[in-house]
Amino acid sequence: MHEYAVTQSLLKLVVDEAKRVEASKVLEIRLVIGDLSTIVDDSVQMYFDIMSEGTIAQGAKLVFRRVKAEFKCRECGEVFIKPTTGFDCPKCGGLGMPTGVGKEFYIESLEIE
Numbered sequence: 227m228h229e230y231a232v233t234q235s236l237l238k239l240v241v242d243e244a245k246r247v248e249a250s251k252v253l254e255i256r257l258v259i260g261d262l263s264t265i266v267d268d269s270v271q272m273y274f275d276i277m278s279e280g281t282i283a284q285g286a287k288l289v290f291r292r293v294k295a296e297f298k299c300r301e302c303g304e305v306f307i308k309p310t311t312g313f314d315c316p317k318c319g320g321l322g323m324p325t326g327v328g329k330e331f332y333i334e335s336l337e338i339e
């Protein structure tokens with residue numbers, strides 16, 4: 227279960243940060259997830275609801291922002307958003323390689339009170 231570990235470290239980060247700024251409650255957590263990361267939004271929220279019970283982050287809402295995966299053509303160097311199927315360059319039909327954009331998973335911001 228990939229999301230389990232991810233959610234665990236996410237919760238720890240959030241709780242640490244909330245303590246650092248002496249918050250009383252975490253309302254919302256905005257996350258950025260790359261399309262290439264295999265994280266399922268609903269699973270993260272589900273684990274989060276279970277794990278955050280009794281912590282300062284209990285009841286916080288997770289908001290996900292998806293980042294499209296970017297590929298770079300090996301032939302012509304064109305950078306493009308990954309098509310729905312395949313990895314072909316829209317310009318020359320060459321093979322696209324991942325640029326690293328689309329693999330992110332991080333906290334963009336927190337809303338606390």
Ligand SMILES: [Zn+2]
Pocket residue numbers: 299300301302303304315316317318319320
């Ligand atoms: Zn190309």
